[in-house]
Amino acid sequence: MSETSPLISIRGITKSFGNFIAVDNIDLDINEGELFVLLGGSGCGKTTLLRMLAGFEKPTSGTISIEGSDMTGVEPYARPVNMMFQSYALFPHMSVERNVGYGLKREGVARAERKKRVDEMLEMVELEQFSKRKPHQLSGGQRQRVALARCLIKRPKVLLLDEPLGALDKRLREQTQFELMKLQDRLGTTFVVVTHDQEEAMTLATRIAVMDQGKFVQVGTPAEIYEMPQSRFVADFIGSINMIDGVVKSISGNTLTIHAESDDANYTVESNDQIEIGDQVSLAIRPEKIHVDAYDADNNSNPSEQKSDNTDKTDNRFIGTISEMAYLGGTSTLRVTTRGGRVFQVTSTNRKRHLTGKHDLDWDDQVEISFSPSNAIVLKS
């Protein structure tokens, strides 16, 4: 196998259950050492795809090859793959060390070698002092590490993890995300992780595949998925975003003017996509890419700023009122209602300390919001 050929090659994989298509004609390459995340809502086919990689589910059509070998007809145990189940599936009556060593025992690895590898693995997941405990004597996070150790001890080329952090509470989950990344980095094992949690996907992944109804809707690095979503679905699914529906009114170079009927306003956005005048599009802009400043109507004599609507303006600058505000510590989330009646979600960074509870900006304040055409995205579907 050459250095550039992918570790996992999926071609035209489909899985039907009766008339229902759970995984729909997916192509994907995963490279060695990646932490690849399958992200999507419940029922979109993530687990089914993972089970086909593991060999627990037989594809209806298509092929999977790992390290250049076709996996069709290869039993799960014979694949260079191990799967960590959502439930962890630990043996309740066995101690931690017996749980971890179970796979090696079944393979007939000699006792001394087994002991050495179990100790090594327990050290890796920082569970040395818990080796004699039973699963019920452990915390959720520790049980998860036992499950990980049990999978990794067989030194698979690929570890498949189905919602590995799903059973943990939020705080522990964040901490465990970093442990998982550290472990993956240290071992160099390729991980394929399933999650429905977009923040988790963004944190963990080298690349993400966003799934919907059995299909991949976009595959890319976390930054690509966040900054350049290719569809409304992805833009909506990952993080918060303001979506403005409108019609392309004019095009000049790569700058488009979009007219939105609902607030009778024009918006300007840069795009290199193939778009024509008259196209129905959505402009998408992230809350943190919108500037917000206090607006003092009395001290603002610039007539163009005084206009009650912004129909003729093309620099995405609007006057509005703070209709909602949530203080989140490092940032505040604002809802600003423009004079045209559109509500923008805006994130502002709290740079100064305000122990009095009084903020620079507050409910019912008049503000001016603006965003750069290069920070907005145009979506056609």
Ligand SMILES: Nc1ncnc2c1ncn2[C@@H]1O[C@H](COP(=O)(O)OP(=O)(O)O)[C@@H](O)[C@H]1O
């Ligand atoms: N063995 C099965 N028989 C029938 N339908 C199934 C079976 N396994 C999964 N499905 C269906 O396929 C779809 C995808 O399931 P799954 O891959 O578990 O989704 P996810 O893991 O993304 O939540 C769901 O609608 C589920 O009900």
Ligand SMILES: [Mg+2]
């Ligand atoms: Mg699932």
